[in-house]
Amino acid sequence: xxxxxxxxxxxxxxxxxxxxxxxxxxxxxxxxxxxxxxxxxxxxxxxxxxxxxxxxxxxxxxxxxxxxxxxxxxxxxxxxxxxxxxxxxxxxxxxxxxxxxxxxxxxxxxxxxxxxxxxxxxxxxxxxxxxxxxxxxxxxxxxx
Amino acid sequence: xxxxxxxxxxxxxxxxxxxxxxxxxxxxxxxxxxxxxxxxxxxxxxxxxxxxxxxxxxxxxxxxxxxxxxxxxxxxxxxxxxxxxxxxxxxxxxxxxxxxxxxxxxxxxxxxxxxxxxxxxxxxxxxxxxxxxxxxxxxxxxxxxxxxxxxxxxxxxxxxxxxxxxxxxxxxxxxxxxxxxxxxxxxxxxxxxxxxxxxxxxxxxxxxxxxxxxxxxxxxxxxxxxxxxxxxxxxxxxxxxxxxxxxxxxxxxxxxxxxxxxxxxxxxxxxxxxxxxxxxx
Numbered sequence: 001x002x003x004x005x006x007x008x009x010x011x012x013x014x015x016x017x018x019x020x021x022x023x024x025x026x027x028x029x030x031x032x033x034x035x036x037x038x039x040x041x042x043x044x045x046x047x048x049x050x051x052x053x054x055x056x057x058x059x060x061x062x063x064x065x066x067x068x069x070x071x072x073x074x075x076x077x078x079x080x081x082x083x084x085x086x087x088x089x090x091x092x093x094x095x096x097x098x099x100x101x102x103x104x105x106x107x108x109x110x111x112x113x114x115x116x117x118x119x120x121x122x123x124x125x126x127x128x129x130x131x132x133x134x135x136x137x138x139x140x141x142x143x144x
Numbered sequence: 145x146x147x148x149x150x151x152x153x154x155x156x157x158x159x160x161x162x163x164x165x166x167x168x169x170x171x172x173x174x175x176x177x178x179x180x181x182x183x184x185x186x187x188x189x190x191x192x193x194x195x196x197x198x199x200x201x202x203x204x205x206x207x208x209x210x211x212x213x214x215x216x217x218x219x220x221x222x223x224x225x226x227x228x229x230x231x232x233x234x235x236x237x238x239x240x241x242x243x244x245x246x247x248x249x250x251x252x253x254x255x256x257x258x259x260x261x262x263x264x265x266x267x268x269x270x271x272x273x274x275x276x277x278x279x280x281x282x283x284x285x286x287x288x289x290x291x292x293x294x295x296x297x298x299x300x301x302x303x304x305x306x307x308x309x310x311x312x313x314x315x316x317x318x319x320x321x322x323x324x325x326x327x328x329x330x331x332x333x334x335x336x337x338x339x340x341x342x343x344x345x346x347x348x349x350x351x352x353x354x355x356x357x358x359x360x361x362x363x364x365x366x367x368x369x370x371x372x373x374x375x376x377x378x379x380x381x382x383x384x385x386x387x388x389x390x391x392x393x394x395x396x397x398x399x400x401x402x403x404x405x406x407x408x409x410x411x412x413x414x415x416x417x418x419x420x421x422x423x424x425x
Contacts, residue, residue: 050330050338053353057346070413080411084394087419088360088408091389092353095292095382097301105420136301137349 007061007127009036011120012051014044014078017068017109024113032117033124036064043067045078049089052103056093059138062102062127064119069107079107099134101126147275148217148245149187155215156183161241164215165203167196178203192217194251199366201225201322208239216240219247221259223268224364224399225322230270231402232362234325237270244268246276252371258380259367262287270402284397286388288381304352310375311348313341317355317369317379323362330354356382361390361407364399393419 013019019040025032041047044067055063065086067079086105094100104123108116155161168179169191176195180203181187199222207214218226223244229235244267249260262285267278292300315331318324331339331351339354340347355369356379365387369379390396394407394415 049357050350050354053350053357054338057350070417077411080413080415081408083415083417083420084408084411087393087415087421088386088389089357090421091393092357092360092382092386094297095289095300095385096304096349096353097297097299099297100421103421107417133298136298136305 007035007124007130008059009062009064009120009123009127010055010060011036011038011064011066012041012044012047013038013065013108014046014067014074015040015042016074017072017107018044018066018116020110021066021108021112021116024110025116026113028113030113030117032120035124035127036120043073043075043078044082045073045075047082047085049085049092052086052089052093056098056102056137061130061135062104062123064104064106064123066106066108066116066119069109072109093137097136099130099136101130102135145192148192148243149190151243151273151275152181152187152190152215155241161213161215162211163207164217164243165200165207166190166215166217167192167198167200180207192245194249197250197252197257197371199225199320199322199368201229201366202320202368204229204235204240204322205325208235212239214240215243217243217245218268218271219245219250220263220265220267221247221364221366223270224265225366226268227270227399227402228323228362228364228406231405240272242268242270242272244271244274244276246274246278257367258288258370259365262384264397264400269400284388284391286384289385289388292381292385305345305349307375307377308348308352309345311343311352311377312375313343313348313351314374316372316374317377320368320372321359322366322368323359323364324355330358352377352379352382355379356386359383360386361394361396362398363387 047065052063067082073079090103152164164181166181167176168189169176178198178200200216201222230237247266250257265280339350363383367380390407396407
């Protein structure tokens with residue numbers, strides 16, 4: 001019997017909006033899949049694409065990055081920098097063969113607990129539908 | 145060639161330069177190498193032809209630290225490279241006398257170099273003196289990148305994994321690159337150790353992703369990384385993919401305008417959210 005492996009997702013969330021949004025999802029008791037592991041960063045501008053690369057290489061099936069909506073950054077302009085960096089990092093990852101469905105970049109505010117739960121479920125669903133051969137880049141040494 | 149020697153003689157005579165960085169043919173072996181010309185007497189060995197592959201900009205930081213005025217012979221691609229260094233304030237323009245020479249294409253191992261195929265400019269974008277023809281293409285062409293983009297993600301990974309597997313992690317690509325000059329490279333950094341030093345697929349993948357990403361919007365496509373690679377890893381493909389991405393996303397071509405800041409240094413509130421992929425409300 002073949003056991004379906006559940007996708008593992010890394011979510012990198014900014015402290016002021018998206019992490020608070022995830023918190024709100026919890027306190028409001030919205031259900032979202034347990035596949036998501038959250039890392040808190042001070043600002044989406046702190047997200048170095050090396051973190052995203054490392055996550056894929058270490059075997060995560062999907063990476064999600066979320067910050068404050070444009071204009072709402074706690075530090076003023078962090079998310080504008082993040083948007084440019086992520087756009088370029090995404091193109092590089094796609095170019096070397098990471099399926100575009102394995103990355104999700106979005107804005108979630110502290111009031112959008114519902115949106116956080118929805119985004120997580122949608123993303124997990126998408127990853128469940130990807131075949132094993134599409135899960136490229138993971139450490140060969142660890143691959144089963 | 146004559147015009148170039150005459151110009152350099154003039155510069156030495158007027159005291160405009162202390163040294164000139166150029167290409168010299170070794171009379172004994174016939175090899176063409178980068179060379180520092182201190183006086184005009186060695187000038188008869190100076191050459192400029194299809195054998196002058198090296199990017200001389202890599203030697204500039206050491207020279208400007210030692211001499212107050214440095215002349216440099218530039219091909220089109222090297223000129224773009226110099227422009228990226230000037231905009232990052234690594235080199236002071238006042239210390240440089242840029243001699244742009246119309247380039248007719250260079251040869252690597254007897255064949256036309258790959259980088260010359262889609263060459264955007266035969267003349268350096270930064271010049272104080274121009275010698276020879278100026279040929280420019282307006283729209284960028286990335287024929288090899290588009291070929292890869294037609295493949296499926298899994299095929300693309302198969303293509304690159306084969307090369308990444310071969311990487312020895314000698315870091316020749318980093319040492320030769322004029323734009324790779326961090327005091328402590330992320331690949332040498334111990335705490336946190338983002339990239340394992342051993343040459344295995346996972347660590348090599350990290351290295352090549354980071355190398356390419358750090359050059360996004362800065363790489364002027366001089367092609368030196370690929371030329372010095374002992375394993376012939378197609379690094380220019382990744383560099384070009386990002387050059388294409390940066391051009392499509394932000395309308396910037398690194399090195400073509402010596403005044404334009406690298407796109408990942410500046411921000412724009414007008415960027416659409418769709419550049420990050422996916423749908424956004």
